[in-house]
Amino acid sequence: MITTAPARPAAARGLHTADVAAVIVLAATCVVALLTFRDFGMGWDDYAHAEYGGLLLRLYGSGFTDRRALSFVNLYAYGGGFDMLAALAAKVLPFPLFETRRLVGAVIGIAGLAMTWRIARRLGGPLAGFVAVTLLATCPLYVGHMFINPKDVPFAVAMLAATLGFVRAFSEYPHPTVPTTALLGLGLGLSFGTRVMGALAAVPAAAAFLLIIAAEARRSDLRAALWRAGEFLLRLVPALVVAYALMALIWPWSVVSPLNPLRALVYFSHFFEKPWKELFEGALLSVAEMPRRYVPELFALTTPELFWAFGIAGIVAALAGAVQRDRPLNRRASLVFLAVSVVFPIAFTVVTKPAMYNGLRHFVFVLPPMAVLGGLVGALLAERFGGSARRKALIAAAVLAVGLAHAVIGMVRLHPYQYTYFNAVAGGLQAADGRFMRDYWGLSLKQASHSLLDALAARGELATREHKVKVAICGPQRPVRLALGKNYPTDWQPQGADYAISLNEFYCAPLDAPVIAEVVRDGVVFARIYDIRGRDIPSLLTLAPP
Incomplete structure (x- = not known):
């Protein structure tokens, strides 16, 4: 079962060995990104997204007279925060536009690594933070897409910012502070402003919130629990205001009409393109007829074995810990939030069986919370060995080095096509050749x-x-x-x-x-x-x- 590290004053914490190791992982990722971002090619959608970013800048630069961005192909139904940021960066950085887009993507992806570290450290201590950031930094699916994907990784990082906001808010329940409220508003605004699928955050938030209400009602009485819940929600209203303003900034079409976000949700709830076929398990299948096992199977085959083993163990432990009344309630709520953030999107896909294609790029956003849960389990296992903090960190580093070696070596061998990785369970890329899609982005x-x-x-x-x-x-x-x-x-x-x-x-x-x-x-x-x-x-x- 997952336990969480008690908070200690900053002066007492000092410089933890695991923190140093986590910073080394982040720094190494930054160096690799700076040395390699120019190697990644363009894919099918890059040019259209670059055009969209330029049109959004013209929308604002023209005083809203140039409105082409509000009807540009179907991208108007997505937010354009990444595309605008990349277009602005290209005006000041000494790189061509598409190389700049790769660099901006890497910066956003590394920000996601840092937030993953921060969430895991907050819930489980320095060792959990180190394990979590290492799991995500060595996940080829995440690393490969952070350079090339203008929608799914920015969305994943935006959802991660909202997750950090929710974790902080639950830890401060029922009186979230102003910085926490601002962070939550930022995360929600970026999430909704990137993809309307940001609405998925409502499900884990509701699960965690209901857990708190039920537990407090059992401890005292329902009226008092509901009063505190109402106070909590009232204090979060400014977060919704911030979120709406930020959504309007990076997704202007969403506020042209008050119902446009709902129209986008309806639009994306049905497959909006002419169905095509893709390769899955050696057969050509229509993307609208992919089997229910598509997402779970590809998770098992395209993420490092240690990543999903720790992640699944973390989900089970988090849900089991949620019913332990002797655990701090706010931390139980945060763990439920993380577990549901991973389980619900996958389960919903298995049950509803929507059109599925391009591997797991649409599910990159479940990787960071899964890494956090994996980090908590990894820290718990390392704690079982006892000894000093340095010894535990070294044990964790050794296990990670062995367990993630196949993924790290694979990323080096596949560069700059890390996103095509298949793990040892799948038999590697050679075994997947002719059975699954590989370079579907065309890099x-x-x-x-x-x-x-x-x-x-x-x-x-x-x-x-x-x-x-x-x-x-x-x-x-x-x-x-x-x-x-x-x-x-x-x-x-x-x-x-x-x-x-x-x-x-x-x-x-x-x-x-x-x-x-x-x-x-x-x-x-x-x-x-x-x-x-x-x-x-x-x-x-x-x-x-x-």
């Missing part, structure tokens, strides 16, 4: 484009303004256009093309043409470059692209 086309340029340079055949080289593409075209430049016109159609760049996914057909280069990671081909000059290639596709 490898950046490296494939560079490989084409290298091959042409070696032959002395680089394109010029007078002698252009046409390239056919199976995959997102924008990354190739950006990498190759204007002298390399691109098209979906292979007719008349000189070369073809193709993702090695099921919807791209293997071509009967010489392969001049491949993008390979861990023995698996991610993309190929073909010489198709003088060849009759009717199509690059086996199916319509996703």
Whole structure:
């Protein structure tokens, strides 16, 4: 069962060995991010999101006369906080726009790591904080997406800010302080302003809140419990005001009409695109007909084994601890909040069976609370060994080093495609090849484009303004256009093309043409470059692209 560390005065705490270790993890992540953020390519949605960010800035810069952002494709139904921030950062940083977007994503992802550390440390002490931040910092699904994903990781970090706000609010129940109220408003505003799915926070919040009311009613009487509950809610009203104002800032469409957030919720409650097929367990299945096991199975196969083992143990221990009346009530409420934050979205998906695709990118937001719970369990196990704080921290570090070695080595081998990781239970990426989607974001086309340029340079055949080289593409075209430049016109159609760049996914057909280069990671081909000059290639596709 999870126990939580009692709070001590700052002067008494000193510099804990586990805190030093956690800071080292954060610092190492920062260094890696600074050294590698330029390596990550563009995906299917990057260009549209960059346009959306620019349109939002024009909306404000024009005094709301340029309103194109309020009807831009379907992105108006999402918040644009990340896209605006990246567009602003690109105006001051010395990097191209899309490299800046990668750096901004990394900064947001690292902020999520820091908040994960802070929540786990608050609930379980320094050792829990160290274990939690290490679990998340070595989770390829989180690390890979924090560089490339303009929606799901910013949403995950926003939800994490709201989680920290709720944990603080429950610890101060029924009189949350002004800083806590402001933090909660910030987290809720960022969550709703990023994706309307921020409404999911209501379920774990309600579970924790009802636990407090029920426990206090049992201890004293229902009227007193309800009075304190009402006082608590009243003090949180300013948080809702802050949240609404922040939501309006980063998601202006949401306040054009008071009902727009509800319209967005209805819009996303049904699959809004023409269904396509994706690879799952070696079969091509419609995304609207994926089996209920899709999310649980991919969690088991694409996150490090130690991550989900500790996480599941943490969920069980948190829920078991919630019924122990001798535990501090506010901490029991926080643990229930974390457990429900992980369990409810997954259970809801299993029960309702919505359209599912692109692996687990839509569920990145459950990783941080799961890491927190895993950190609490890891700290509890380390405490069983006894000894000094330094000894416990060293034991935890040793267990983490062994248990997460496969994931860390995998991230190094797969760079910059960490998000394609499969764990040892799955047999690694080679065993998953041909059974599950890999580079569904299309990131490898950046490296494939560079490989084409290298091959042409070696032959002395680089394109010029007078002698252009046409390239056919199976995959997102924008990354190739950006990498190759204007002298390399691109098209979906292979007719008349000189070369073809193709993702090695099921919807791209293997071509009967010489392969001049491949993008390979861990023995698996991610993309190929073909010489198709003088060849009759009717199509690059086996199916319509996703």
